[in-house]
Amino acid sequence: MVYGCGSVGLRIASAAKAAGLETSVGGRNPAKVAEAAAGLGVPWRSAPLDNPAGLASLLRGVQVLVNAAGPMAVTAPALIGACLRGGCHYVDISNELTVFLRAWPLDRAAKRAGITVVPGAGFATAVVEGVAHRVLRKVPDAGAVTIVRSSPGGNRSGGVRRTSSELLAAGGWSVEAGQLIRTPDSIRVFELPEGPRAGVPIGSGEVFAVARATGVPDVAAYYTSRLGPVLSRLAVPLARHWARTGFRLPSAPGRAPAEHGGPADPGGPGREPSRVWVQASNSRGAVAEGWAEAAGTETTAAIAVEAVRRLESGGTAGVLTSGALLGPGAALAVPGIRHGG
Numbered sequence: 067m068v069y070g071c072g073s074v075g076l077r078i079a080s081a082a083k084a085a086g087l088e089t090s091v092g093g094r095n096p097a098k099v100a101e102a103a104a105g106l107g108v109p110w111r112s113a114p115l116d117n118p119a120g121l122a123s124l125l126r127g128v129q130v131l132v133n134a135a136g137p138m139a140v141t142a143p144a145l146i147g148a149c150l151r152g153g154c155h156y157v158d159i160s161n162e163l164t165v166f167l168r169a170w171p172l173d174r175a176a177k178r179a180g181i182t183v184v185p186g187a188g189f190a191t192a193v194v195e196g197v198a199h200r201v202l203r204k205v206p207d208a209g210a211v212t213i214v215r216s217s218p219g220g221n222r223s224g225g226v227r228r229t230s231s232e233l234l235a236a237g238g239w240s241v242e243a244g245q246l247i248r249t250p251d252s253i254r255v256f257e258l259p260e261g262p263r264a265g266v267p268i269g270s271g272e273v274f275a276v277a278r279a280t281g282v283p284d285v286a287a288y289y290t291s292r293l294g295p296v297l298s299r300l301a302v303p304l305a306r307h308w309a310r311t312g313f314r315l316p317s318a319p320g321r322a323p324a325e326h327g328g329p330a331d332p333g334g335p336g337r338e339p340s341r342v343w344v345q346a347s348n349s350r351g352a353v354a355e356g357w358a359e360a361a362g363t364e365t366t367a368a369i370a371v372e373a374v375r376r377l378e379s380g381g382t383a384g385v386l387t388s389g390a391l392l393g394p395g396a397a398l399a400v401p402g403i404r405h406g407g
């Protein structure tokens with residue numbers, strides 16, 4: 067079952083059905099969910115997140131729930147709780163640090179319930195983990211990994227804009243010497259394959275996932291800014307302040323100082339790719355880099371569907387990163403993802 071019939075939820079449900087998986091959809095608004103289900107030709111159920119009994123009947127007989135309702139910092143706690151109670155595997159496509167921090171302490175509970183909880187089974191997080199593993203093959207004793215993500219302009223869905231605003235409001239977080247810490251807003255300039263770009267520190271799920279999955283002690287993530295470094299230094303504290311007061315990032319291209327990695331609304335005009343660049347370095351100065359890119363949300367749908375397939379075939383329990391579930395190279399092998407380095 068895919069919970070959340072927004073742009074990405076519909077794409078995942080459609081990809082799951084096309085892959086031959088027994089598919090249904092769910093969500094909080096019965097009219098919207100029924101309409102989406104009719105369009106896809108699949109069954110549906112509806113329950114809001116604040117109704118545990120409703121969520122229990124929503125999940126009855128469901129083997130895997132894919133949460134596509136975002137921001138997932140809001141939706142994941144209730145849905146993971148319902149999955150634990152109902153014995154249903156949980157997958158989401160979040161790249162939100164809060165979701166990972168909430169999920170990880172539930173490892174024992176998930177094992178007791180015989181379920182697997184997998185945050186981050188989308189382009190953001192799964193692909194970053196894949197690139198990090200590739201880069202670390204060249205510098206196996208790396209002490210630091212730096213992630214830089216660029217997301218497309220164009221139309222972005224309400225879910226992506228709300229999620230981006232929450233990430234912006236949360237400020238920068240990184241892992242240093244294995245500890246998650248708040249990072250100052252120091253803007254850095256990176257030489258990316260597409261040219262020099264200013265990067266704004268951000269606390270995304272991939273910081274946590276890459277640190278967990280690789281054991282590298284220092285991991286930091288940046289999102290590129292459409293403004294140069296000088297303007298970014300001025301604009302980012304202001305943008306973070308606005309985001310904290312409830313201001314939502316606009317949809318028009320070029321107006322946001324930093325953006326979340328969710329691909330553009332597939333219905334919108336922007337087919338510019340989401341890009342990720344990963345650099346690893348060790349204490350002797352050895353450095354290796356890798357990158358990946360994909361346009362649209364098809365790749366996120368394909369990764370989520372692949373995660374469902376793996377969970378259906380059984381053999382896992384606990385809380386896993388998507389890379390741990392799929393295997394280090396699997397996300398990069400998804401059609402539509404270009405990678406190199």
Ligand SMILES: NC(=O)c1ccc[n+]([C@@H]2O[C@H](COP(=O)([O-])OP(=O)(O)OC[C@H]3O[C@@H](n4cnc5c(N)ncnc54)[C@H](OP(=O)(O)O)[C@@H]3O)[C@@H](O)[C@H]2O)c1
Nearest residue numbers: 070071072073074135136159188189190223224225229328
């Ligand atoms: N990892 C990745 O690469 C990746 C890629 C794309 C998107 N994403 C993430 O996926 C999420 C969805 O994106 P989207 O483009 O599909 O957004 P969208 O089209 O705006 O849809 C958002 C969906 O979430 C539901 N929702 C929001 N808050 C809810 C709540 N409190 N309770 C129940 N349902 C709720 C909405 O339900 P209603 O229709 O009832 O309002 C809607 O179905 C975002 O968080 C985005 O950042 C991740």
